[in-house]
Amino acid sequence: MHYEINNGGESLQATLSEKITFSDHDIFREMISTMLNDQTAQQVIDLSAVDFIDSAGLGMLLLARDEISKTNKTLVLKAPQGQVKRMFDVARFDTMFTIEH
Amino acid sequence: MxxxxxxxxxxxxxxxxxxxxxxxxxxxxxxxxxxxxxxxxxxxxxxxxxxxxxxxxxxxxxxxxxxxxxxxxxxxxxxxxxxxxxxxxxxxxxxxxxxxxxxxxxxxxxxxxxxxxxxxxxxxxxxxxxxxxxxxxxxxxxxxxxxxxxxxxxxxxxxxxxxxxxxLARQMQEGLLPTAHQLDIIEARYGVRLQHAYVSSDELGGDFWGVQEIDDDRLFFHITDFAGHGITAALNTFRLHSTLMQQDHSMKSPANYLAQLNKHLCRLLNPGQFATMLCGVIDIRQNSITYASAASTTPLLGQLSTGNIQCGDPSGVPLGVIEDAVYEDRSLPFLPGHMLFLYSDALTESPDKDGVALMDEGLQSLMTNALRSQDGRNGKVEFLDDLMAAFDARVPRPLPDDLTAVSFQRL
Missing domain, CATH: 3.40.50.2300 (Response regulator)
Structure with missing residues (x-):
């Protein structure tokens, strides 16, 4: 997994790419802590360039949801594609996250 | 030394x-x-x-x-x-x-x-x-x-x-699984033949499965996988196993069962941890399977003679994430000649030597081939062995995660 964080003023966007799997735990945590330290109200995780996520990856997103819910910020998951979208459907992520298609 | x-x-x-x-x-x-x-x-x-x-x-x-x-x-x-x-x-x-x-x-x-x-x-x-x-x-x-x-x-x-x-931990984990003797008893009592396969990865896995007799007609089953792998996931399998042992399996609704289990796991698990589970009841009098799923893999129902496959619906909120999650009872037919196939995600997600995973579509075609190569009339088929052999030929070791596969054949 790779990520890039851009502050667009009204929202902070983390753009992820490649795969999100078990071995990305550390880099994902690092990304979350950067996001938590930023005061922008809306935080977006853009998944449009992610082509694969496993169950550990879903767990990391749930962790992000938990961490951000403790603040006054909101989290949006943006544009899941292909396998990622299918995993979101199976795990009913629409009931837990704001997902922007 | x-x-x-x-x-x-x-x-x-x-x-x-x-x-x-x-x-x-x-x-x-x-x-x-x-x-x-x-x-x-x-x-x-x-x-x-x-x-x-x-x-x-x-x-x-x-x-x-x-x-x-x-x-x-x-x-x-x-x-x-x-x-x-x-x-x-x-x-x-x-x-x-x-x-x-x-x-x-x-x-x-x-x-x-x-x-x-x-x-x-x-x-x-x-x-x-x-x-x-x-x-x-x-x-x-x-x-x-x-x-x-x-x-x-x-x-x-x-x-x-x-x-x-x-x-040692892996051996203990294997001890949670049904024994060959238990499976023989089930086959004799219900006319349902169970086969299972397990392939370990470098690490401990978070998956296990189980069956329990309810009455003369009904058999409870589940397949469960804790997210990630390693020691945390393995420890969670023990936690859940002891919870499952205390639950009442005679329930009418697998969905309610999952909802209860979910509440329990919400209190137990840390943020970011969750389990996927598919559980259900095989009813041989009704010729049906009622099941509910919490983000499990797609349950596949095959027909021995034709190789036709019907996909179940695995969608549902994973266990241990939101306390008031609601699940849905779904059903599949289960007649003689039917084969229910459940598996952990390592089966569809492990990459082959070109880095390509089977995914749902690839698994279904392996399953069709394995079903067609069986002689459906004499009962003793080697469906799971054939399917796993086809998987082995394709995907190199070690796997990124432990793999569990279970087949239920209605005789």
């Missing part, structure tokens, strides 16, 4: 500290090999000054080889030119000895002999000290190589112990 490893069966915090800090090497066993007594004594004085306590001597190469075998030194300080067996031969014989922990070897050599220096390294020497010996250089190199060796040993024994622990 290695006195620095304690006899405890489990890896301890001290083990970790042992290889992260600088190890104490003062008790290292050092063998000084030199045919000239004065040289041996000089080296001994330097080593004692440096705090080393276990210093042994050999007077020539033959004596050195003998003492290496008996004393298992950590480090040998070796002279090259000696009567009978010289230093070169010691190096050569040492590499043939294949000792479990071969010593580090520091060779004493003259600065001018460039060819000789190259040759001793090629023959397996760890380092050189130049003659005449400078105390500072001798002490520094001795300490450096002993510390490296001790760090490496500490790390190696920590790994070995961790591997033993993991193996």
């Amino acid at each position: 290695d006195t620095r490893v304690s006899g405890q069966p489990f890896a301890t915090v001290a083990d970790v500290q042992n290889f992260t800090g600088t190890p104490d090497v003062s008790d290292a066993c050092i063998l000084v090999v030199d045919d000239i007594e004065l040289n041996r004594l000089l080296i001994q004085v330097h080593l004692i000054e440096e705090g080393f306590r276990q210093i042994h001597f050999a007077v020539d190469g033959a004596d050195a080889l003998d003492k290496i075998k008996r004393l298992h030194p950590d480090l040998v300080i070796l002279d090259l030119l000696m009567p009978k067996v010289d230093g070169f031969e010691v190096l050569e014989r040492l590499s043939d000895m294949s000792l479990p922990h071969s010593p580090a070897v520091i060779v004493q050599t003259a600065l001018s002999e460039q060819d000789e220096r190259v040759r001793v390294f090629e023959m397996g020497a760890t380092d050189l000290v130049t003659k005449p010996i400078t105390p500072v250089e001798l002490k520094a190199r001795t300490r450096l190589h002993l510390e490296n060796r001790f760090l490496l040993h500490g790390l190696r024994s920590y790994h070995e112990r961790l591997n033993r622990d993991l193996l």
Whole structure:
């Protein structure tokens, strides 16, 4: 997994790419802590360039949801594609996250 | 053999500290090999000054080889030119000895002999000290190589112990699964034949499955996978297993069962941890399966003779994430000739040698082939063996995660 964080003023966007799997735990945590330290109200995780996520990856997103819910910020998951979208459907992520298609 | 490893069966915090800090090497066993007594004594004085306590001597190469075998030194300080067996031969014989922990070897050599220096390294020497010996250089190199060796040993024994622990934990985990005897009883009572396969990865997995008899017509089953793998996931399987043992399996609704279990796991699990689960009831009087899923893999129902496959619906909120999650009861037919197939995600997500995973579509075509190659009429089919053989031919080891697969064949 790779990520890039851009502050667009009204929202902070983390753009992820490649795969999100078990071995990305550390880099994902690092990304979350950067996001938590930023005061922008809306935080977006853009998944449009992610082509694969496993169950550990879903767990990391749930962790992000938990961490951000403790603040006054909101989290949006943006544009899941292909396998990622299918995993979101199976795990009913629409009931837990704001997902922007 | 290695006195620095304690006899405890489990890896301890001290083990970790042992290889992260600088190890104490003062008790290292050092063998000084030199045919000239004065040289041996000089080296001994330097080593004692440096705090080393276990210093042994050999007077020539033959004596050195003998003492290496008996004393298992950590480090040998070796002279090259000696009567009978010289230093070169010691190096050569040492590499043939294949000792479990071969010593580090520091060779004493003259600065001018460039060819000789190259040759001793090629023959397996760890380092050189130049003659005449400078105390500072001798002490520094001795300490450096002993510390490296001790760090490496500490790390190696920590790994070995961790591997033993993991193996034990895996055996305990396998103990959670139904026994062959239980499966025989189920086959006789319900006319449902269960086969299962398990492929371990490098790490402990978080998946397990189970069955339980409810009454003459109904059989409860589940397949569960904790997110991620490793020790946390494995520990969670034990936690959930003990919860499952306390639950009432006679319920009418698998969806309610999942909802209850979910509430329980929400209290138990840390953020980011969750389980996927598919559970259900096979009813042989109704010829049906009622199931509910919490983000499990797609349940597949195959027909033995035709190879046709019907996909179930695996969608549902994972267990342990939101307390008021609601699940849905769904059903599939289950008539003689039907094969229900459940599996952990390692089956569809493990990459083949080109990095491509089977995914749902690929698995379904493997399953169709495996179903078609069976003789559906005589009952004793080897569906799961065939399917796993096809998977094995495609996906290299080790798998990124443990794999569990279970088939339920209605006879």
